[in-house]
Amino acid sequence: MKKNALKGTILHTPSKDCFEIHEDAYLIWDGDTVLGIFDEIPTGEEVTVRDCKDRLIIPGMSDLHIHAPQYSFVGIAQNLEDMKWDSWFEKYCFPEESRLKDPEYAVRLYGRLAKDLLHTPTTRLCAYGTIHTDSTIILMQKLSEAGLAGYVGKVNMDRNSMPGLLETTEESISETERFLEETVNRFPGIKPMITPRYVPSCTKRLLNALGDLSNRYKVPVQTHLSERSDEIEWVKQLEPDKDCYARCYEDAGLMQQGYLMAHCVYSDDYELGVLANHSGMIAHCPQGNMNSSGGCAPVRKFLDAGVGVGLGTDVAGGNTLNLFKMVFYAVLASKVRNSKALCCGSNEGILSLSEAFYLATKGGGKMWRTGSFEKGYKMDAVIVDDSRLRGEIKRSPYERLERIIGMSDDREICGKYVNGRVLFYEEKPA
Ligand code: FE
Numbered sequence: 336m337k338k339n340a341l342k343g344t345i346l347h348t349p350s351k352d353c354f355e356i357h358e359d360a361y362l363i364w365d366g367d368t369v370l371g372i373f374d375e376i377p378t379g380e381e382v383t384v385r386d387c388k389d390r391l392i393i394p395g396m397s398d399l400h401i402h403a404p405q406y407s408f409v410g411i412a413q414n415l416e417d418m419k420w421d422s423w424f425e426k427y428c429f430p431e432e433s434r435l436k437d438p439e440y441a442v443r444l445y446g447r448l449a450k451d452l453l454h455t456p457t458t459r460l461c462a463y464g465t466i467h468t469d470s471t472i473i474l475m476q477k478l479s480e481a482g483l484a485g486y487v488g489k490v491n492m493d494r495n496s497m498p499g500l501l502e503t504t505e506e507s508i509s510e511t512e513r514f515l516e517e518t519v520n521r522f523p524g525i526k527p528m529i530t531p532r533y534v535p536s537c538t539k540r541l542l543n544a545l546g547d548l549s550n551r552y553k554v555p556v557q558t559h560l561s562e563r564s565d566e567i568e569w570v571k572q573l574e575p576d577k578d579c580y581a582r583c584y585e586d587a588g589l590m591q592q593g594y595l596m597a598h599c600v601y602s603d604d605y606e607l608g609v610l611a612n613h614s615g616m617i618a619h620c621p622q623g624n625m626n627s628s629g630g631c632a633p634v635r636k637f638l639d640a641g642v643g644v645g646l647g648t649d650v651a652g653g654n655t656l657n658l659f660k661m662v663f664y665a666v667l668a669s670k671v672r673n674s675k676a677l678c679c680g681s682n683e684g685i686l687s688l689s690e691a692f693y694l695a696t697k698g699g700g701k702m703w704r705t706g707s708f709e710k711g712y713k714m715d716a717v718i719v720d721d722s723r724l725r726g727e728i729k730r731s732p733y734e735r736l737e738r739i740i741g742m743s744d745d746r747e748i749c750g751k752y753v754n755g756r757v758l759f760y761e762e763k764p765a
Pocket of ligand 1: 400402649652
């Protein structure tokens with residue numbers, strides 16, 4: 336098969352410590368796999384080249400935490416007068432998620448989400464559905480039809496929910512098994528994930544059964560961990576025999592096939608030690624964390640503990656699908672966190688732009704070996720046209736990317752590739 340190439344200004348972060356920038360270069364791939372970045376097409380190679388001209392070519396980004404049903408109220412409910420944990424769930428989240436019992440509504444909402452995701456930097460995602468199996472399968476179908484890749488989970492909840500959004504333990508287990516049976520081999524790029532919402536909404540018996548299913552079907556697990564201090568206190572009351580929140584998942588066998596823990600804002604060194612004993616990832620959600628709890632997660636500690644880290648939009652805890660914003664907020668949150676640390680006489684250091692960009696690309700992409708243009712990586716790429724944002728003064732590729740991260744929106748996304756396949760490409764107007 337003929338090889339393919341994109342020509343243009345290429346930026347990526349093979350290491351989190353700095354950007355690697357190639358101007359007027361060729362990103363060459365074969366099938367779904369990157370061969371590398373070259374100054375010239377190697378002699379004797381037959382390569383189809385798409386010239387992106389002065390546009391920037393960056394790796395596709397992975398959104399490691401997004402609640403697909405909450406897209407219906409994204410941007411709403413960030414300013415409730417009563418900012419208690421329960422009120423957001425009771426007034427917005429649970430009623431909105433309950434609507435997904437109607438598969439026709441799922442077709443409309445998830446169809447719109449998949450369409451809107453195209454004009455973002457996201458190429459892969461780990462998404463929550465709802466407790467409704469059929470609607471969650473529709474979500475997988477819509478993402479797959481859009482050409483995106485990743486994982487989707489049917490959510491489990493057998494306690495502490497509202498009527499209409501609560502399963503019996505038996506229903507939750509049998510529906511999860513049906514979900515796995517129907518989706519393990521159904522969609523080429525979208526795979527199922529086991530998705531207990533979090534400990535307060537899952538009994539021990541349910542968590543244990545989900546651990547068995549995860550190990551039997553060899554399917555990874557996504558859930559929430561230590562997002563707020565009042566949530567941690569609640570978990571202590573519900574599961575008093577556990578020495579930390581993460582232990583509830585570990586003891587249920589939910590960390591053996593690869594875990595993805597969202598938030599971890601209040602995970603201490605002890606809990607990070609539990610996570611580090613297994614292979615998995617933390618989804619850092621800088622905007623969602625600030626919206627829900629005013630917390631800034633200890634990302635530097637995550638990295639030092641040897642736990643994988645990527646970024647999540649946390650829609651609708653976060654209010655945008657745009658992962659460029661999460662890169663921006665990841666840096667911002669680290670500045671806020673460090674200013675507090677400096678007041679207490681310590682210095683954690685702030686995240687650099689290359690580190691935050693790395694989290695959104697190669698960091699989160701570790702789950703699929705994508706997010707970098709090194710040889711052997713899955714070829715996910717996003718082409719960005721920043722003409723609208725440019726001023727009179729000529730800027731370096733790094734400055735252009737910095738401005739894109741701070742200021743761009745869906746108008747700047749003009750092309751996207753997933754697994755070497757073009758999802759769309761808009762030619763530059765003459
Ligand atoms: Fe969440």
